[in-house]
Structure formats: structure tokens, C-alpha cells
Amino acid sequence: MAPEYAMQGIYSIKSDVYSFGVLVLQIVSGRKNNSFQNEEGPLNLVEYASGLWSNDAAIEVMDPMLKSSCSCIDQLKRCIHVGLLCLENRATDRPTIEDVISMLKNEMMLLPMPNCPAFVTRDSTVYELENGNSESFRDTVKPGDSLSSSDSLVSANNVFTLGFSNVFENNYYHSYLATSFTDSSSYNPVWLGNREEPITDGSGILTISSAGKLILTSNISDPISGGNGTNITATLLNSGNFVVRETNINGSTGRILWESFDYPTDTLLPGIKLGVNHRTGRNWHLTSWFENFNPASGAFTLEWDPSTRKLIVQRRGLIYWTSGDLKDYTNQILRLTVKEFENIPKPDFVDFNYNFTNVSNGVEDYFSYSPIIDPKSTPEDRKTISGWQLKYNGDIYNRDRAMIAEVSHCYGYNIEGSSVYEGCEPSCRNHNETFVLKSGRFANGNGSEAIADFDDDYNLTESDCRGKCWNDCECLGFVGRDGYGCFIGRYDFRCLYWQGKNFTFVQSFDGSAPKQFVLVSESSNKRKRKKEELHELMTLEEYTETHPVESDRGQGHHLTLFTYSSILRATGSFSLTNKLGEGGFGPVYKGKTVEGREIAVKVLSRMSVQGLLEFKIELILISKIQHVNLVKVLGFCVHGDEKMIIYDYMPNKSLDFFLFCPTKRELLIWDTRFTIIEGIAQGLLYLHKYSRLRIIHRDLKASNILLDEEMNPKISDFGMAKIFKQNVIEANTNKCAGTYGYMAPEYAMQGTYSMKSDVYSFGVLVLEIVSGRKNNSFRNEEGPLNLVEYAWELWSNDDVIDVIDPMLKSSCSPTHQLKRCIHVGLLCLENCATDRPTIEDVISMLKNDMMLLPMPKCPAFVTRNSTVYELENGRAEKFSANGLSMSAIDGR
Numbered sequence: 001m002a003p004e005y006a007m008q009g010i011y012s013i014k015s016d017v018y019s020f021g022v023l024v025l026q027i028v029s030g031r032k033n034n035s036f037q038n039e040e041g042p043l044n045l046v047e048y049a050s051g052l053w054s055n056d057a058a059i060e061v062m063d064p065m066l067k068s069s070c071s072c073i074d075q076l077k078r079c080i081h082v083g084l085l086c087l088e089n090r091a092t093d094r095p096t097i098e099d100v101i102s103m104l105k106n107e108m109m110l111l112p113m114p115n116c117p118a119f120v121t122r123d124s125t126v127y128e129l130e131n132g133n134s135e136s137f138r139d140t141v142k143p144g145d146s147l148s149s150s151d152s153l154v155s156a157n158n159v160f161t162l163g164f165s166n167v168f169e170n171n172y173y174h175s176y177l178a179t180s181f182t183d184s185s186s187y188n189p190v191w192l193g194n195r196e197e198p199i200t201d202g203s204g205i206l207t208i209s210s211a212g213k214l215i216l217t218s219n220i221s222d223p224i225s226g227g228n229g230t231n232i233t234a235t236l237l238n239s240g241n242f243v244v245r246e247t248n249i250n251g252s253t254g255r256i257l258w259e260s261f262d263y264p265t266d267t268l269l270p271g272i273k274l275g276v277n278h279r280t281g282r283n284w285h286l287t288s289w290f291e292n293f294n295p296a297s298g299a300f301t302l303e304w305d306p307s308t309r310k311l312i313v314q315r316r317g318l319i320y321w322t323s324g325d326l327k328d329y330t331n332q333i334l335r336l337t338v339k340e341f342e343n344i345p346k347p348d349f350v351d352f353n354y355n356f357t358n359v360s361n362g363v364e365d366y367f368s369y370s371p372i373i374d375p376k377s378t379p380e381d382r383k384t385i386s387g388w389q390l391k392y393n394g395d396i397y398n399r400d401r402a403m404i405a406e407v408s409h410c411y412g413y414n415i416e417g418s419s420v421y422e423g424c425e426p427s428c429r430n431h432n433e434t435f436v437l438k439s440g441r442f443a444n445g446n447g448s449e450a451i452a453d454f455d456d457d458y459n460l461t462e463s464d465c466r467g468k469c470w471n472d473c474e475c476l477g478f479v480g481r482d483g484y485g486c487f488i489g490r491y492d493f494r495c496l497y498w499q500g501k502n503f504t505f506v507q508s509f510d511g512s513a514p515k516q517f518v519l520v521s522e523s524s525n526k527r528k529r530k531k532e533e534l535h536e537l538m539t540l541e542e543y544t545e546t547h548p549v550e551s552d553r554g555q556g557h558h559l560t561l562f563t564y565s566s567i568l569r570a571t572g573s574f575s576l577t578n579k580l581g582e583g584g585f586g587p588v589y590k591g592k593t594v595e596g597r598e599i600a601v602k603v604l605s606r607m608s609v610q611g612l613l614e615f616k617i618e619l620i621l622i623s624k625i626q627h628v629n630l631v632k633v634l635g636f637c638v639h640g641d642e643k644m645i646i647y648d649y650m651p652n653k654s655l656d657f658f659l660f661c662p663t664k665r666e667l668l669i670w671d672t673r674f675t676i677i678e679g680i681a682q683g684l685l686y687l688h689k690y691s692r693l694r695i696i697h698r699d700l701k702a703s704n705i706l707l708d709e710e711m712n713p714k715i716s717d718f719g720m721a722k723i724f725k726q727n728v729i730e731a732n733t734n735k736c737a738g739t740y741g742y743m744a745p746e747y748a749m750q751g752t753y754s755m756k757s758d759v760y761s762f763g764v765l766v767l768e769i770v771s772g773r774k775n776n777s778f779r780n781e782e783g784p785l786n787l788v789e790y791a792w793e794l795w796s797n798d799d800v801i802d803v804i805d806p807m808l809k810s811s812c813s814p815t816h817q818l819k820r821c822i823h824v825g826l827l828c829l830e831n832c833a834t835d836r837p838t839i840e841d842v843i844s845m846l847k848n849d850m851m852l853l854p855m856p857k858c859p860a861f862v863t864r865n866s867t868v869y870e871l872e873n874g875r876a877e878k879f880s881a882n883g884l885s886m887s888a889i890d891g892r
Contacts, residue, residue, distance in 0.1 A: 004091055006749055011150055014091035017100065021086025021117075025049050028079050030063035034750075046087055050117050053084060078107065087117035140235045141214075147206040149175060157238040158182055164204045165189060174198035176295060177206060177216055179240055179260065181387075190240055190267040190387055191260050195295045208232055214244050214258065232257070239271050265295070268369075268388040274304040274311070275359075275366025284366060289392040290461055299461045300394040300407070306365035309358060311341065313394055313407050315467060320394060321407045326356060344404055392461070393640075403573065559623055560635030562646055567591065567637050571601055580653065581703075590649055598649035599634060603642065615643050615719070622718055625691045629683030631706055631716040650714060652707035655769075659702055665772050666807050670814065672711050673769050677821060678846060679713040680705060684762060684839045687715075688755045696722045696753055700761035701742045702768060722753065741775040741786060746833055756833040759842065763828025763859075767791050770821050772805035788829055788859050795826060795856070820853075821846065829859035 002018035005011045022033050025045050033045040042048040049061045058080050059073065066076065082103045088094045093115070095103065103111055139153050147153065152163030165178040177193035194216060205217045214234055231247040231254075241261045246254030261272050266286050268274065273284045288298035299315050311323035324342030339356045355370045371386055389397050394407030469475035570591030571578050580588045586603045593599060604615050622633040622645075637644040655676065658664045668676075680700075687695040699720040706714040744760035746752045764775050767787050775787040784790040791803045801809075804818050824845045830836045835857070837845065845851055 001749075002091065003089070012091060013096065013148070013150060014094045015150070017086050017094045017097055018091075020097065020100065021083045021094075022046065024079055024083035024086065025061065028063065028066075028076055028083070029061050030065065046117050049080060050084065050087075050114075053080065053114070074107070078111070079104065081111050081114065084114035084117060085112065088115060089117065139237075140233050141206065141208055142233050143208045145208065149204050153236040153242075154182060155236045155238050155240070159238060160190075160236055160240040162236045162242055164199075174200055175204045177204065179236070179242060188389075189265075189295075190269055190389075191242070191263075192265045192295050193242075193260070193263075195265055196297065198295075206234075208234060208244075240269050241271065266390045268302070268390075270370045270386065271368060273364075273366040273368050274302065275306060275364060277364050277366075279363050286390045288390045288394065291392050294392075298392050299464055300390060300392075302388075302390045302396065304365070304367040306360060311367065313390070313396070313405065315394060316464065318467075321405050323405075326358070398574075403568075559619065559633065560646075562635050562637040562644075564637055564639035564642070566593070567601055567639075567644060567646075569594070570599060574603070598651075600647040600649045601637075602645045602647065604644065615645070619645065624693060625687070625695070627683055627686040627691075629679045629713055629715060630686070631714040647716070650706040651709050652711060654703050654716075655705040655707060655713065656702035658707070659768060659772060660774055660777075665805070668711075668772075670808050670818070673808075674817065674821070676705070676707075676711070676713045677766055677769055678843070680715065680762065680765065681839055681843050681846065683713070683715040684758055685843060688758070688839055693723045694755075696755060697758050697761075698722060698747075698753060699739060699742075700758055700765065701739050702765060702774075705765075744833065745831070754833060755838065756836045759828045759836045759839055760833075762839065762842070763825045763836075764788065766821055766825035766828065767803070770805065770808075770818055770825070771803050772807065791822060791826065792859050795822070816849070820849070823853055823856065826856035826859060827853065830857060831859065 002011070002015040005015045022045070026033060029045060029049070031045055036042050036044055036048060042051060049058070052058050052060050058077055059067075061080055062076050082095075082100060085103070086094055086100065103109055139156050141147055141153065147163070149164040152161050154161050159182055160179055161182045162177070162179045164175045165180070176189070176195065176198055178189035179191040180189045207215050207217065214232075231249075232244060233247055233253075234242065234244045236242050239261075241259050243256050243260070244258040245256045248254045261269075262282065262284070264272050264274075264284060264286055266288055268286055274286070276283050285304075286302040288300040290296040290298040300320070301314050303312055303314065304310075305312050308322075309326065312319050313321040321343075323344055326339045327342055341356070357368050357370070359366055359368075386398055388404055391397060396404035396407065398404055465478045469478045568574070570593050571589045572591075574587075574589055578590045580590055580600060582588065589601045589603065591599045591601050619633070619636055622631075626632070631650070632648045634646045634648060636646060652658070658668050684697070684700075687697060695718075697715065697718065697720070699717060700715070704715065704717040706716050708714060742761040742764050744753070744757040747757045764787070768775060771787060771791070773787055778784050778786055778790060784793060791800070794800050794802050800819055800822050801815065803822055804815075808818065824837075824842060827845075828836055828842065845853055
């Protein structure tokens, strides 16, 4: 990976050029980039080739087999030369791939001399961020422009982003042109341009042709709209609508020729219509995904019925839910009278409400809605845009997590207080029945297999199989996988359940039998099911690469299994006013239990790349550790594929809420800040040394430090944590997880993590707390890259006092203690992990003013115009850099 991508998440076509340069050197040399084991020698192939090139010995890079069998030495040297040019430190200095081809083909072409490659000096790694690239946004494509898989459009208000998104399906990555919320931490698009025809080679390109046609190209180019000239632009509007429109001679915008709002997928945004255009015959409706991670059209639709003036959800033409009638509703907070559907929960938002619109004339019959924003709300509040999403199982959710309709239960019953279902309950079924996923088989009384029918319609979804079984009174359960049809298990008696006297369901506990959905009585199995859920969540084999964890037999986890209804009641149905924030897992909400206890509910996003595995990890870890500086978990909730962790509510939110706010930062006097630094260190010491499990947090940052009512710090968010056996010092992974700016260099670049990785993150935190600035808050093109470089420069020039937050300077804070904290912070940022102190040493350094501290060396990732990195000697043999994936990083 190119350095600007690995460390800052910035990518461009030059990122591929960097990777190509590494490939060229590997092909010429016949060696892997990370195949160097000599402790005293080069770090990798890039450094090895650069060193030989500098000494005019590039011939030594070549594979010995080529030297003895090939006379084209000049061509080999040229390839090495071009490869090193592709590895330039600055992305802007690397050639384009077109230039690369010219260099390789044209031997008469003079080549520039390569500089020291990115990530390479004899003892360090160089990195520099391209100045200005992080701030460059565009919202429009013009004729001659193109939008590739590495590009994106961002609306002028920075709310929406349009680009190519990948979904992993059937062992392939499928690429979709997608519009998503810019601030979304997970893949949750609001519009897809090619949901039925994904691009399978990952090389999607969107262009406007010279004839004014918007063209999405994969293996076959298909225009999705057209015009009659070159004065055409395609723009992502602030509403999320992607429009193709004419441009007038004076530069103003003309009529719209095509718009994505005319082709909604599964999300209803303000301004999108549901209904029909009688003149054109166009029907506007939402269609669910085929399954959770397959965006193709599924079984459910959300439509507007002009005859009844109701919203309806249908599955294959059968009405499953209706919104009820529109009625007047008075919002006491906003002092407004608005229209509300009787079966849609009323928003419980302080500054947010809906305005529903129904238009019926000779041309159109449609429904739409818009948000009503309180004029007193903040600009951030006004930027918030709601969105109703029709899930693959028929449920409708608001973007703010509030459920609009729970349609997925329509195969069996109408939940109390919910919406109206029509025609979906046969006379032999009742509301106490539900489907449970079990591993086993249906058998008759004599042990033989029960009757099974197979419906090989590959277009049937899991919800279709549920419906077929539910409406068949002889159905005991089914096996259904999206895209593979349904196996329906039957018996010759009406309305018998699997507990019946004439047959049984033989459950398998060794995983040998297929998993089947079994119809059971919910009331009789409620306690058993909850117990099974708890056991399944708390028992996880080999969930970590370094240490498997077994269930805590005989000791208990002291966790409460909360009901979904209690969570809805506590959070006001996940109202926006109770939303505390959003991270890599999903949103976090404030709530209050019926007993009056304030709680925080972290909801695992259904689309999050951090899934059930991380959810289990956090539950297991947090149930085994208790410390005053670690957040306390109260329990969890599982509802369908919704999973939640419930914590004690921290009234002062997180450290970043105070530290990076100009007005709130002044509340953090130095004594409070030092208490926070010390508390974080004590929490880490417990994790690293004194807990029953040696735990590496891997995502220590300001937003993961919660503050209680007395401003005491609590380390939170253990979803990325790893467990070590007591005799294990370090490990490596092919899935790098963490936050840019906080990750140690050996972890970010090679996937190696240890306790010293957390120490590095702690060092960044210390500098942020002392300075009151984010690590990545530096934008001066000529100045330092980040806070680490800034602090190091001032330290080197004996001006370290300038690192200190001006608010602390003016409040007579103890300068010697501030300087000592900066000193300790820089020691934690040492280039080589073995040179960093342990967290136990850090606490001694902070507490003992008489203790002499060693002088820090240049930190990792820092020089004036570059970033320094050095791999620990002797660790290279553990790495698998070719498999490194930054898929779980969330940027700040």
C-alpha cells in the first residue's frame, strides 16, 4: 500500500502506481517484498533495491536465474529504474501508469533519477502526505470527466457521497454506483444505480460522453440517460438526488434530463416520490434488497396506494402492512400541527418532525415527505437528513434507528401496538408461534425422515420460504437460502408443531446436520431460547488468532439479557434526541430503564463490517474485566439481526467532546487533564498486566475515552481488542483495525501488534490532552504534517512550551509537569516498538518527578516533510504484508 493510503486513508490512481512499483521489483528479483530476514540488513525489497541503486549496483537486484539466462541486462535495469520511480515518496512525483508504459516501451526516453522511495531509508521509513488533497471535493461530472472506482462526488453540504462501493457476494466483489450518507460508518447506501447488474471486475467508470450521455462502464457500456449536446453536467445535489441537466449559455443550470430520485431503490429520502405519473406511466416505489448483503431486488415493496391514501408494504403482491390514515397531530415542542399516519410512530425529536405531502391531480398521484427543522437548531442539526429504509425482511427503519414498521413478523402475527397487517395469518396459526433456526432434521415417530418438498425457484428469498411455510398448515419448518429455493418440511396432520406426539425434530449439536427454520411456540420456548442465545453469545471458539476463549463455566458473566421492548421504551424508540454518536459498530443512544437507571445502548449496525464476531468479543472481554478506569457493561439485547450492548451512561460523554471544542476545553483544567492521563494509563496497565486475560485494546483514542460525572476516564469500545496468552509478546494479523493517526507504525504497515501498540496510541493521546489539538488538525502545507511532528520539532528546538494548550498557559498550570508529560508522550512514540516504555514504566515516569527520563528519538512517522518508520529488528519473519487489509479502520 502507498504510504498516504496506509497512514491517512487518502487514495488516488497514484496509489495503484505505488503497488505496481513493488510488483515490478518482485518480478525482476523473484523475491517477496517482505522476504528479508537479516536483522542488520534491509527492511524489505524496496529498501534493498534502493540501497543497491544508490551504490550503482542495481544489477544485484535481479533474480540470479535471469542473470545466467538473459542478455537483456539494460531492459532489466530499466524496469528497476521505473519501479523505483513508481515508489516515490510524494504521490504527485510518481508517474502515471500511462507514463510508465511509455518508459518501459521507449528505450530512448530519458528517465528522471528516482529519489529515496516511500517507507525507505536504511533505518527508517519515509512518508509524506500530499498537501491539500484531503480537502478537495467535487459534486459535478462534466463532459470529458470520469468517475473511477477510486473517485467520488460529494454534495456541496457534505451530507451525501456518490461513488463505487463493493459488496462481497459469492466469493466475488461486486461493485455498485452508490449514493451514501457521508458520515455513515458502514456500507448503507441510499441509492444504487446498477443494483441488478453489478460490475464484477471492480473497474467501474462513470463518464459523460461527447454526445451528453451519462455512461456507466463495466465490461459492457450501457448509457443510463441521454441528452442532445455537450452542455450537460451530472451533479450530486444537497438532497442526495443525482441529476443530469442542461447548462445554459450564461452558465446557469437548465432543465433536468434525468434524476436518480425517479429510480429509488430501498431508501425514501425527503423529496423522493412514491406513487404514479399517469402521463409517463412511471411508478415510483421502493424495493427491498434480495438479502442482507445482496442489493438485487428482493421480495418486498413500499408503495403509495392513491385509492386509500395509505402507504403499503407488499410481498409478492400480498399486502403485509398499511400505514393507516393520515390524521392531524400537534407537536407540543415545535407548536405545530402536522399530518401523521396512525400506524407510524410519532417522532420523539426535540428539533425534528415530518411534513407529509399527498399530491393528486390529473398528471400525478404521489406521496412524499420533508423534515421540519426548528429554526433554533444548530447548523449540524439542520444538516441531518432522515431516510426510511425498506429492509430485506420487509421491516422499515428510520435512519435514526427508530422502527417505522416491523413487517418481518407478518408471517405469523401482529405485534402488540404495531401496524395493521392484512391477510397474512392462516386460521391454523396463532401469535405465539415463531421460526427458530436450529441444526437438525425432521423425523417421524419411527425415526424416518419427515416429508420434504423442494421448490427450486431460485428467485425465492428467505422471506418467501417463511411465507410458504406459514401459509401451509402442514409445514413444520423449512430450509431456505436466498437464491437456492426452499425445502419445506411437512407432516400429514394440520397445525402440529415439532414438539407434537407423532413426530419430532432431532436436533444436532455437532454441526453435522443442516440448519433449518423450525416453527415453535414462542411462549413455551421463550426462556429456553433466551438461555441458548446467551450461551451462544458467551461461548466462542477461536474467535481470536492468538487465544481461544471458553465459556466461563461456574463463574457466570453477570450480564443481563434486556428485552427489545425495554430498549425501545428506554431510548424512546431510538429517537434522534437520545442519539449520543456513531462509531464503527453503529450508533449509540442514551436511555433510562423503568427503574430510573440511565444507560447507553450501542447498536450493532446491520451493514457494519464489524459484525457478530466483534460483538461477541466485546461481550466476552467486558464480562471478564472490572476496573475503575474501564467502562462497565450491564448487559445486551438480541432482536432478530439487531444486536446491542448496554452500558452505564457516562453523563460527560467522551474526551473528544471536551478536548476538541474551543468553548468546552476550558473546563479541562490541568489537574483534570492529568487525572485523565493517569486514569487511562492505569486502565491500560490493568489490561496489559493485571486482568485475567492479557488484552490489547488496538483502538485507543479520544472518542473511546468516556468521562463519568466526576470527569474520571473510562476506556471503552473493546470490539477491536485482542487477547494474548501470558507468554505471548506480539502477534500479527491480515485485518488491520484501528484509527488513522493513533496506530503504531508496525501495526499500520505490517499488521504486527503488541502491548507497545497501545503505548504508541497512548503517546498520541497524551500530546492531544496537553495541547488541546487533534493529531490530524494541521493543514499548513509548509508546516508539520500532524501533532506528533509538530511536538517533535518544538522539542528539538527547545521550544516545547509552545506545544501546551494556551488555555493552560494562562491558568498558572505547573509547567514542569506539562513538559514531563510531553517528554513521556514522545518516548511512547518511539520509532522502534522495543524502545517504547511499558505502560507500567509510563506510570512511574508520570508519578516520579525525580526519575531521570531518557531523551526521545525522532518519533515514528515524523520528519519535517516526511514520515519515519522502522520495523523492529528480528520481527520480519512474522509478517504477511501481502495480506494486509485496512478494512476496519474508521477515519477521524
